[in-house]
Amino acid sequence: MELGRRERKKQQTRQAISAVATTLFLERGFDAVTVAEVARAADVAVQTVFNHFPAKEDLFFDESEWWQGPARAIRAAPTDADPVDVLEATYLAETRDRVEVGHLATWKQFMRTIDNSPALLARRRLVAAELETSLTAALDERDPDQLRNRLIAALYAAAQKVLEERLMQVLPDDAGPEQLVSAQAELERAVRQVFAVLRRGLG
Amino acid sequence: MELGRRERKKQQTRQAISAVATTLFLERGFDAVTVAEVARAADVAVQTVFNHFPAKEDLFFDESEWWQGPARAIRAAPTDADPVDVLEATYLAETRDRVEVGHLATWKQFMRTIDNSPALLARRRLVAAELETSLTAALDERDPDQLRNRLIAALYAAAQKVLEERLMQVLPDDAGPEQLVSAQAELERAVRQVFAVLRRGLG
DNA sequence: TCCAAAAGTGTAGTGACTACAACAATGGAA
DNA sequence: TTCCATTGTTGTAGTCACTACACTTTTGGA
Numbered sequence: 001m002e003l004g005r006r007e008r009k010k011q012q013t014r015q016a017i018s019a020v021a022t023t024l025f026l027e028r029g030f031d032a033v034t035v036a037e038v039a040r041a042a043d044v045a046v047q048t049v050f051n052h053f054p055a056k057e058d059l060f061f062d063e064s065e066w067w068q069g070p071a072r073a074i075r076a077a078p079t080d081a082d083p084v085d086v087l088e089a090t091y092l093a094e095t096r097d098r099v100e101v102g103h104l105a106t107w108k109q110f111m112r113t114i115d116n117s118p119a120l121l122a123r124r125r126l127v128a129a130e131l132e133t134s135l136t137a138a139l140d141e142r143d144p145d146q147l148r149n150r151l152i153a154a155l156y157a158a159a160q161k162v163l164e165e166r167l168m169q170v171l172p173d174d175a176g177p178e179q180l181v182s183a184q185a186e187l188e189r190a191v192r193q194v195f196a197v198l199r200r201g202l203g
Numbered sequence: 204m205e206l207g208r209r210e211r212k213k214q215q216t217r218q219a220i221s222a223v224a225t226t227l228f229l230e231r232g233f234d235a236v237t238v239a240e241v242a243r244a245a246d247v248a249v250q251t252v253f254n255h256f257p258a259k260e261d262l263f264f265d266e267s268e269w270w271q272g273p274a275r276a277i278r279a280a281p282t283d284a285d286p287v288d289v290l291e292a293t294y295l296a297e298t299r300d301r302v303e304v305g306h307l308a309t310w311k312q313f314m315r316t317i318d319n320s321p322a323l324l325a326r327r328r329l330v331a332a333e334l335e336t337s338l339t340a341a342l343d344e345r346d347p348d349q350l351r352n353r354l355i356a357a358l359y360a361a362a363q364k365v366l367e368e369r370l371m372q373v374l375p376d377d378a379g380p381e382q383l384v385s386a387q388a389e390l391e392r393a394v395r396q397v398f399a400v401l402r403r404g405l406g
Numbered sequence: 407t408c409c410a411a412a413a414g415t416g417t418a419g420t421g422a423c424t425a426c427a428a429c430a431a432t433g434g435a436a
Numbered sequence: 437t438t439c440c441a442t443t444g445t446t447g448t449a450g451t452c453a454c455t456a457c458a459c460t461t462t463t464g465g466a
Binding site for chain 1: 411412
């Protein structure tokens with residue numbers, strides 16, 4: 001759909017604020033940057049920031065609807081496919097994306113920023129909870145065993161959490177291509193190992 | 204150890220604040236009560252409240268070191284015991300405590316208050332994360348397989364979360380003794396079912 | 407050209423929380 | 437009993453995220 005100039009300018013403002021904010025957060029840490037500073041740096045009123053973003057954390061976690069990924073994957077998969085297989089496949093795909101050379105440094109910086117901010121950690125946990133809810137709903141659509149589906153979603157979230165931590169531990173800050181390959185292999189092993197546990201438990 | 208009058212009075216103040224706060228929170232909801240109101244109701248200065256409790260949420264989650272429970276249970280268990288067995292046993296024991304007739308109504312009220320407050324939900328997630336950390340540490344002491352232990356802890360937390368939700372769904376607000384027995388049976392079945400998944404997966 | 411909708415702004419306020427200085431109760435020493 | 441140092445309590449002032457609301461500016465279309 002075509003956007004008018006008005007809507008375009010709005011998105012432009014939003015984008016400018018988000019970009020400026022992200023830069024500041026990555027540079028100096030989330031908690032050390034005030035919304036007022038972001039507004040000043042983006043040359044808008046503080047109110048304008050809150051017109052576009054309901055909370056400070058949304059300035060950091062922007063454009064993020066990745067938490068719907070697993071639910072979408074489940075809905076897209078054939079009805080007779082094993083949920084755990086589907087989830088493992090999508091998780092692997094996402095991970096491979098993230099570990100690509102170009103994105104890697106940026107991604108680690110993001111993660112470090114989150115880990116240094118109680119507010120961002122809390123938000124990440126909130127998002128994970130929403131992921132569980134949406135995944136449970138998607139699973140219920142194909143086979144309404146409430147307890148089991150809820151458990152699958154919770155276990156997936158647990159797996160994701162553990163593997164994300166592993167990712168941070170295993171990946172070096174400077175991405176030497178040969179180290180990266182070995183790290184990537186190690187990671188895939190971990191992914192398969194963790195999902196194997198889920199599959200065996202739920203099978 | 205003997206406490207002097209000074210220390211006793213301090214604890215008394217703390218206790219008074221906590222009691223008043225809990226009452227207000229349960230009556231009117233966490234977010235609808237301000238710290239200033241708590242202070243006024245307890246007849247102390249706002250500062251005094253923050254001298255005793257680092258954050259508003261601590262007024263609600265007081266005396267709570269229950270999150271160390273699983274880690275303690277692991278440390279107390281014989282070295283050759285299966286962690287999942289130990290965790291299941293302690294969880295079952297805790298659950299039976301909670302479902303006793305006397306505590307039940309109070310407990311549900313607590314849970315409902317949490318579920319109605321984003322701040323309390325966030326705090327509960329934080330506590331769960333701390334539980335995972337401490338449990339991982341305890342497991343590492345007996346068998347230092349990092350990834351596996353981290354996974355066990357995460358899966359335990361997931362199980363707990365799911366079962367707690369189940370508990371809320373299954374238990375009726377008014378505790379008729381016969382309903383309660385059947386609910387309790389249903390719950391124990393769920394507990395065993397969930398832990399069976401973990402055991403099979405990890406075994 | 408003009409108007410109504412919508413984006414952006416400024417002001418005032420709330421509520422959690424901190425820093426800090428002052429005050430008051432207390433426990434122990436002289 | 438008196439005095440002092442400790443420590444719990446208080447009041448003041450301020451920061452920051454966030455809301456409510458009235459106001460101005462921009463813009464798309466009639």
